[in-house]
Amino acid sequence: MNISLLLEMAAEAGGDRVALVCDGKRWTYGDLLAAARGAFELIQESGAEYVALLDESSEASVIALFGAALAGVPYCPLNYRLADEDLAALLGRIAPALVVGDEERVARIAGDQGHTVYSREEFSLKAQETVPADDSREYDMGEGVAVQLFTSGTTAAPKAAILRHSNLLGYILGTVEFASAEESDAALVVVPPYHIAGISALMSSIYAGRKIVMLPAFSPEGWLALVEAEKVTNAFVVPTMLGRIIDAFDKAPGTDVSSLRAIAYGGGKMPLEVITRALERFPDAGFTNAYGLTETSSTIALLGPEEHRAAIASDDPKVRARLSSLGQPLPTVEIEIRDEDGKVLGPNEPGEIYVRGDQVSGEYKGKSALVEGGWFPTRDAGYIDEDGYLFLSGRADDVIVRGGENMSPGEIEDVLLTHPAIADACACAVPSVEWGEAVGAALVIRSGHEQPDEGELKELVRARLRSSRVPEKIAFVSELPYNEMGKLLRRQVKALLAD
Numbered sequence: 001m002n003i004s005l006l007l008e009m010a011a012e013a014g015g016d017r018v019a020l021v022c023d024g025k026r027w028t029y030g031d032l033l034a035a036a037r038g039a040f041e042l043i044q045e046s047g048a049e050y051v052a053l054l055d056e057s058s059e060a061s062v063i064a065l066f067g068a069a070l071a072g073v074p075y076c077p078l079n080y081r082l083a084d085e086d087l088a089a090l091l092g093r094i095a096p097a098l099v100v101g102d103e104e105r106v107a108r109i110a111g112d113q114g115h116t117v118y119s120r121e122e123f124s125l126k127a128q129e130t131v132p133a134d135d136s137r138e139y140d141m142g143e144g145v146a147v148q149l150f151t152s153g154t155t156a157a158p159k160a161a162i163l164r165h166s167n168l169l170g171y172i173l174g175t176v177e178f179a180s181a182e183e184s185d186a187a188l189v190v191v192p193p194y195h196i197a198g199i200s201a202l203m204s205s206i207y208a209g210r211k212i213v214m215l216p217a218f219s220p221e222g223w224l225a226l227v228e229a230e231k232v233t234n235a236f237v238v239p240t241m242l243g244r245i246i247d248a249f250d251k252a253p254g255t256d257v258s259s260l261r262a263i264a265y266g267g268g269k270m271p272l273e274v275i276t277r278a279l280e281r282f283p284d285a286g287f288t289n290a291y292g293l294t295e296t297s298s299t300i301a302l303l304g305p306e307e308h309r310a311a312i313a314s315d316d317p318k319v320r321a322r323l324s325s326l327g328q329p330l331p332t333v334e335i336e337i338r339d340e341d342g343k344v345l346g347p348n349e350p351g352e353i354y355v356r357g358d359q360v361s362g363e364y365k366g367k368s369a370l371v372e373g374g375w376f377p378t379r380d381a382g383y384i385d386e387d388g389y390l391f392l393s394g395r396a397d398d399v400i401v402r403g404g405e406n407m408s409p410g411e412i413e414d415v416l417l418t419h420p421a422i423a424d425a426c427a428c429a430v431p432s433v434e435w436g437e438a439v440g441a442a443l444v445i446r447s448g449h450e451q452p453d454e455g456e457l458k459e460l461v462r463a464r465l466r467s468s469r470v471p472e473k474i475a476f477v478s479e480l481p482y483n484e485m486g487k488l489l490r491r492q493v494k495a496l497l498a499d
Contacts, residue, residue: 004139010179046116060123072140074147162365171200181208181211196294223235225255233260302328337353423444426490428493440475441471442475
């Protein structure tokens with residue numbers, strides 16, 4: 001079954017309903033389906049083996065996604081923020097491709113690779129003008145690869161993560177009710193198009209029949225203005241975005257955000273202070289923490305609105321702690337915590353997160369990462385408590401191993417963030433002659449506060465945890481490095497502390 005079925009069903013059920021708003025232009029579901037079928041013809045004529053997007057989010061990203069699906073070639077959105085050398089290497093790995101976006105840049109860095117290149121405007125216009133030659137045109141059955149996403153490389157070349165039609169449909173059909181949205185419902189999408197969260201947001205809203213409102217380049221002021229202008233009801237943000245949105249809202253409290261009913265977040269660790277402020281500023285919105293990975297076709301665990309409200313209102317430390325959890329697994333997936341030998345661990349025992357389900361790909365081009373039984377080792381470290389709530393400790397290779405004792409950076413950061421003068425914190429391993437690794441911490445001072453004494457911070461950790469968790473090295477920095485999805489770039493902090 002092909003993912004284009006999602007768009008076809010939405011167009012059949014409500015072809016005249018507004019499906020997309022971007023840069024002041026409006027597209028109906030019927031418009032998008034016709035354009036996707038036109039894009040199919042362009043892809044067929046080009047002989048391309050991939051459809052790549054080198055651009056911000058726009059109608060072209062939707063048309064390219066479903067046009068590629070109809071043509072049976074992988075859709076491969078690329079990170080336009082990469083350096084020329086890195087981007088040229090990725091373009092070479094998918095040549096020949098039909099590339100939508102920055103014509104000048106593709107010609108300059110990959111002009112000899114045999115790509116067919118369209119600007120965003122030209123592609124969208126040609127897709128609309130091109131009419132399928134035959135009404136009985138047979139489109140791809142959807143038995144192969146729908147999406148290929150390059151993972152962010154840190155010490156090696158990016159891996160090409162493969163998502164098949166069956167994986168993506170397994171997620172959508174298992175979590176979204178068809179045509180469940182009211183005509184007034186509107187979802188604000190600001191996640192980059194080369195991230196799985198952006199792709200899944202498009203497919204989820206289309207299948208539900210919800211209007212998609214795109215904000216190609218994020219700014220907190222632009223986000224709030226679109227919420228007010230388009231009466232946005234649903235939104236997905238990353239933690240760094242939410243913090244900036246709250247700051248902007250505090251400066252413009254008259255902004256009408258009363259339409260907001262649901263705000264989902266993910267992509268990085270949400271500071272407790274930020275989500276607490278968000279619950280106060282947007283009391284009528286239901287907040288959901290969505291945890292997922294590229295290789296799992298997006299979300300595999302959720303902490304829902306009622307759990308957020310119960311946690312913030314509770315005096316029970318155990319219930320309140322759930323505010324920092326990832327919630328519970330979706331009914332369509334299984335999650336286990338395992339040790340280094342693959343043994344399944346019990347409640348509250350830390351280890352690596354494994355997941356299994358139809359939506360889980362665990363596949364890279366030319367290689368499967370699945371282990372026996374179809375389980376995917378996520379390389380994320382965490383644990384599940386006795387009530388089934390999943391807690392994330394960081395990446396498995398971010399664990400600090402001090403004298404043979406494994407330590408979670410997250411638990412140390414949480415304690416440091418309780419200090420009133422600390423706005424942001426990152427704990428990571430630093431080299432130690434005595435212990436092999438020791439704890440280091442990079443800290444950001446809150447505006448208006450003086451730098452606290454290192455001894456005071458160390459005593460705070462010692463009192464809350466134990467002496468082995470006390471940072472041996474502390475650095476105060478103006479800000480911590482994050483990527484555009486709000487993920488803390490811990491390796492950069494490790495390099496800073498080791499210097």
